[in-house]
Amino acid sequence: MYSFIPWLLQLLFIPAFAPLCIGLTRKIKAKFQNRQGASIWQPYLDLWKLFHKDEIISEDASWVFRFAPYLVFGVTLAIGASLPLLSTLTRLPTGDFLGIVYLIALGTFFLALSGVDTGGGFGGFGGSREMLVSSLTEGGLILSLFTLALIAKSTNLFSISAVMLAVPSFAIIPAVLAFISFCISMLAESSRYPFDNPATHLELTMIHEAMILEYSGKRLALMEWAAANKYLIFISLAVNLFYPAGLATTLGLGSLLIAFGALTIKVAVLCAGVATLESSIAKLRIFRLPDLLFTSFIISLIAISIIA
Amino acid sequence: MLSFLNSSGVILIILSLFSIGAVGALILQKNNNLANWWGNGFAIIGSLVSGLFAANILASSQTLAYKISTSFPGLGLSFNIDRLSAFFILIISLITFVCSVYALGYVKHYYRKYNIGTLGFFYNTFIAGLLLVVMASNALFFLIAWEIMSLTSYFLVVYENINEQNVKAGTLYFIMTHVGTAFIILAFFLLYNTTGSLEFEAMKNGASALSPLLKNIIFVCALIGFGTKAGIIPLHIWLPSAHPAAPSHVSAIMSGVMIKTGIYMFIRMFFDILPNAPLWWGICILIVGSVSSLLGVLYALAEHDLKKLLAYHSIENIGIILLGLGSSLVFLSAGLKTFAMIGLIAALFHTLNHAIFKALLFLGAGSIISQTHTRNIEEYGGLIKLMPATALFFLVGSMAISALPPLNGFFSEWLTFQSLFSGATSFGTLTKLVFVLSAGALAFTGGLAAACFVKAFGVTFLARPRSDEAKHAKESDLSLQIGMGVLAALTLVIGVSAGNVSNMLSGVAGSVHGLAGSEIINIANSNTVHVNNEFAVLSMPALLAILLAALLITYILVKILSGKQKITVGRTWDCGTDLTPRMEITATGFSRSIITVFKNVLKPTRQNEIEYDDANLRYFPKSNSIHLELHDVYQSFFYKPLKNLLIKISDQMRKIQSGNMNAYILYIFIALMGLLLIVAK
Numbered sequence: 001m002y003s004f005i006p007w008l009l010q011l012l013f014i015p016a017f018a019p020l021c022i023g024l025t026r027k028i029k030a031k032f033q034n035r036q037g038a039s040i041w042q043p044y045l046d047l048w049k050l051f052h053k054d055e056i057i058s059e060d061a062s063w064v065f066r067f068a069p070y071l072v073f074g075v076t077l078a079i080g081a082s083l084p085l086l087s088t089l090t091r092l093p094t095g096d097f098l099g100i101v102y103l104i105a106l107g108t109f110f111l112a113l114s115g116v117d118t119g120g121g122f123g124g125f126g127g128s129r130e131m132l133v134s135s136l137t138e139g140g141l142i143l144s145l146f147t148l149a150l151i152a153k154s155t156n157l158f159s160i161s162a163v164m165l166a167v168p169s170f171a172i173i174p175a176v177l178a179f180i181s182f183c184i185s186m187l188a189e190s191s192r193y194p195f196d197n198p199a200t201h202l203e204l205t206m207i208h209e210a211m212i213l214e215y216s217g218k219r220l221a222l223m224e225w226a227a228a229n230k231y232l233i234f235i236s237l238a239v240n241l242f243y244p245a246g247l248a249t250t251l252g253l254g255s256l257l258i259a260f261g262a263l264t265i266k267v268a269v270l271c272a273g274v275a276t277l278e279s280s281i282a283k284l285r286i287f288r289l290p291d292l293l294f295t296s297f298i299i300s301l302i303a304i305s306i307i308a
Numbered sequence: 309m310l311s312f313l314n315s316s317g318v319i320l321i322i323l324s325l326f327s328i329g330a331v332g333a334l335i336l337q338k339n340n341n342l343a344n345w346w347g348n349g350f351a352i353i354g355s356l357v358s359g360l361f362a363a364n365i366l367a368s369s370q371t372l373a374y375k376i377s378t379s380f381p382g383l384g385l386s387f388n389i390d391r392l393s394a395f396f397i398l399i400i401s402l403i404t405f406v407c408s409v410y411a412l413g414y415v416k417h418y419y420r421k422y423n424i425g426t427l428g429f430f431y432n433t434f435i436a437g438l439l440l441v442v443m444a445s446n447a448l449f450f451l452i453a454w455e456i457m458s459l460t461s462y463f464l465v466v467y468e469n470i471n472e473q474n475v476k477a478g479t480l481y482f483i484m485t486h487v488g489t490a491f492i493i494l495a496f497f498l499l500y501n502t503t504g505s506l507e508f509e510a511m512k513n514g515a516s517a518l519s520p521l522l523k524n525i526i527f528v529c530a531l532i533g534f535g536t537k538a539g540i541i542p543l544h545i546w547l548p549s550a551h552p553a554a555p556s557h558v559s560a561i562m563s564g565v566m567i568k569t570g571i572y573m574f575i576r577m578f579f580d581i582l583p584n585a586p587l588w589w590g591i592c593i594l595i596v597g598s599v600s601s602l603l604g605v606l607y608a609l610a611e612h613d614l615k616k617l618l619a620y621h622s623i624e625n626i627g628i629i630l631l632g633l634g635s636s637l638v639f640l641s642a643g644l645k646t647f648a649m650i651g652l653i654a655a656l657f658h659t660l661n662h663a664i665f666k667a668l669l670f671l672g673a674g675s676i677i678s679q680t681h682t683r684n685i686e687e688y689g690g691l692i693k694l695m696p697a698t699a700l701f702f703l704v705g706s707m708a709i710s711a712l713p714p715l716n717g718f719f720s721e722w723l724t725f726q727s728l729f730s731g732a733t734s735f736g737t738l739t740k741l742v743f744v745l746s747a748g749a750l751a752f753t754g755g756l757a758a759a760c761f762v763k764a765f766g767v768t769f770l771a772r773p774r775s776d777e778a779k780h781a782k783e784s785d786l787s788l789q790i791g792m793g794v795l796a797a798l799t800l801v802i803g804v805s806a807g808n809v810s811n812m813l814s815g816v817a818g819s820v821h822g823l824a825g826s827e828i829i830n831i832a833n834s835n836t837v838h839v840n841n842e843f844a845v846l847s848m849p850a851l852l853a854i855l856l857a858a859l860l861i862t863y864i865l866v867k868i869l870s871g872k873q874k875i876t877v878g879r880t881w882d883c884g885t886d887l888t889p890r891m892e893i894t895a896t897g898f899s900r901s902i903i904t905v906f907k908n909v910l911k912p913t914r915q916n917e918i919e920y921d922d923a924n925l926r927y928f929p930k931s932n933s934i935h936l937e938l939h940d941v942y943q944s945f946f947y948k949p950l951k952n953l954l955i956k957i958s959d960q961m962r963k964i965q966s967g968n969m970n971a972y973i974l975y976i977f978i979a980l981m982g983l984l985l986i987v988a989k
Contacts, residue, residue: 119772
């Protein structure tokens with residue numbers, strides 16, 4: 001039986017480390033641009049600052065706008081608590097991968113609505129673009145995870161991790177293909193290059209930033225924090241489902257510490273990968289994005305069809 | 309009381325309640341208020357009784373057979389209410405009950421414009437027809453019930469006959485539904501030819517004597533016939549114009565339950581009556597389901613008539629139901645009965661869910677339309693502040709149809725996914741590919757549906773009003789709110805208790821002839837659903853609990869981290885110009901990018917019109933308008949060639965019609981001689 005304390009710890013894991021992830025990615029990008037860059041702790045300070053600022057809310061906005069940040073952030077907490085972060089032991093009945101995918105969709109749904117709610121041109125177009133990207137991402141995302149489910153004979157994330165710890169030899173190529181497909185979905189869902197530029201407010205291209213343009217104060221903090229959570233959720237899914245080495249199979253303190261260390265290293269490596277990618281390619285035109293997303297879908301399809 | 313509900317007399321009581329409602333409303337048509345209360349009052353009582361009746365049969369898991377013989381050859385008024393029928397009666401009763409409560413207030417805006425008495429008459433007969441369709445157990449009796457349902461719904465579609473569009477939509481519906489009926493009649497008579505009986509029970513017993521070819525022909529006829537009613541693509545063309553034309557509470561019943569009678573007959577024919585389905589039937593239904601769900605949602609995205617948008621979503625959801633149904637048929641042909649159960653449960657569950665949330669959305673649309681008097685969502689906006697209750701209920705419906713947890717739509721889509729996944733794990737190459745592609749279609753459908761409802765909800769309810777009507781909208785009557793509220797609550801209740809509901813549905817699925825012999829499995833254990841031997845486990849209550857806990861923690865976190873900050877209400881950033889409603893995103897703008905992505909499928913057309921101040925000096929445009937439309941591919945690639953072919957054949961046939969009386973007498977003479985020769989032989 002899953003006891004309450006480890007669950008609570010797991011629940012707080014993602015929000016506690018997500019800003020660090022963002023900070024790390026930014027730092028590496030800054031190095032690529034020959035800049036010193038802000039400290040990797042800067043995102044924490046930003047959040048702290050925003051939580052203590054006054055707020056302005058548009059007179060056109062309704063309760064959807066006021067409530068959305070809480071839900072968007074809450075959803076990332078709920079997902080974070082259902083992931084195999086440190087151990088494979090706890091098979092939560094909410095840890096089904098389709099459940100996770102649709103919980104993400106729940107957050108996106110309200111994020112897009114909050115963009116439309118203020119009645120400005122930016123928010124509306126942000127919402128429209130976000131739904132374009134997220135609706136086309138779903139196919140690749142679900143099928144890439146289903147590839148793993150087929151190998152592991154289970155759609156539960158904890159079971160998938162447990163099986164992938166000892167990858168059967170026939171599964172290596174499909175898993176690699178699914179990983180590529182998953183990474184494309186990850187970049188799309190967490191608003192990174194080549195889908196979205198997280199560092200700009202350029203009106204022609206912004207997606208995520210356009211939706212949260214009217215937020216300020218603590219609600220903006222929640223939105224920014226939720227975006228960071230989503231980033232870390234996808235990164236830890238990528239590393240712990242596809243390369244779960246180091247994951248604890250017993251609930252001892254030692255093995256959990258090892259798992260924590262392994263996770264930190266793997267996440268740092270993937271963050272570096274994302275930062276490198278962002279520094280070496282340009283953002284794609286919005287109507288080129290569907291091609292990339294369909295590619296992700298097709299790659300997963302190939303992966304599934306070569307599983308014996 | 310309970311033993312009374314078991315007796316066959318209840319059927320007659322239910323039918324007479326609707327008849328009294330129908331005739332009474334007609335008699336009272338002079339007084340609007342009285343006719344409204346009489347018609348809808350009896351519909352409420354009737355659906356309440358039939359709901360209890362069906363629930364009782366489901367609970368006692370027995371079959372109720374009842375027959376009234378007639379002197380007409382072949383026709384027996386036989387009722388056979390097994391658990392499958394009872395389940396559909398329950399859905400029909402539930403939706404009609406809620407819609408009738410809603411109608412008490414909604415019909416008021418027709419007062420002094422239209423005849424309330426005839427509305428009550430057709431409304432009650434329509435519900436009775438629906439119930440008869442799922443009760444009937446004789447092919448002729450069924451066809452009569454089918455016609456009652458189709459004809460009364462035709463009259464309800466053309467009820468608002470001042471608008472010429474509605475009459476046109478009705479005519480299209482009338483033609484299409486009878487083309488479908490023709491195929492149904494053909495299917496039944498082919499069955500009759502071999503089995504020698506029009507009774508469903510006798511057909512079931514004699515159907516094993518059918519040759520494979522004949523069985524396949526019957527399958528195709530039934531697929532076209534009942535598929536027309538269900539609204540599968542490309543037989544759907546009547547649906548998006550007919551459903552919006554009817555009064556909203558009738559649209560809710562048509563989209564929520566009437567098209568489901570097509571699904572009911574699919575199950576009745578392919579699982580119950582025809583034995584040993586070959587593999588290609590299931591594959592065929594899977595493909596039809598994938599195409600209908602994907603194209604349905606894409607057309608919905610392009611739509612900015614609110615009720616038409618919802619009608620296209622009905623096509624999408626019928627597609628999703630067919631994905632469950634098709635996978636179940638494939639499993640059945642491979643002898644995998646446990647998986648076939650999962651597929652059928654998924655289909656039945658989605659049937660129930662779609663009935664609830666689609667009715668909810670149509671009732672919400674009706675509530676908006678009764679205030680704004682337009683179906684064009686570009687003229688709404690900001691209604692959440694003026695109609696808060698309608699907005700909340702519509703939001704719940706939007707979330708349910710977008711399959712967002714913890715509401716009911718999520719669970720049935722999850723189960724459909726699992727059914728498709730099971731297919732991918734248990735078959736080789738080609739069949740596996742069909743299952744995986746269907747899963748992919750379902751994944752895209754889910755995402756696009758969410759996009760479509762962000763558009764529908766956002767443009768309708770959020771931001772600022774775009775027209776004077778929207779500015780002066782008020783919250784609707786209490787009866788409308790009750791109707792929507794009940795359904796909104798049900799989406800959550802059924803979502804959270806999905807395990808118990810699927811156990812009930814496994815009883816329904818197990819009672820079907822084709823699945824008899826598979827041990828009745830309870831797929832849920834204390835509300836945690838297990839699929840395919842621990843392949844997938846899901847607990848909806850846990851999902852709700854974790855979401856609520858996460859929301860609570862978020863709230864506490866914000867309280868801890870932030871102090872007492874001021875909230876100022878200000879203007880949206882306007883870039884220095886005055887914000888007008890025209891600066892908000894429109895429905896067309898919202899979905900434009902997705903339509904562009906799918907332009908090869910949707911074939912959008914575009915017309916630009918620019919008017920200049922000075923025709924010679926083309927620098928200062930006076931007005932600039934863009935007209936966007938979708939090219940109707942079904943008309944040009946399917947229906948037009950079909951029509952041309954028909955006209956060509958008719959032209960040839962006309963040659964024998966010379967107009968000469970002597971020639972006609974000669975034809976009669978030849979026909980008579982021919983017949984005599986056949987008989988004499």
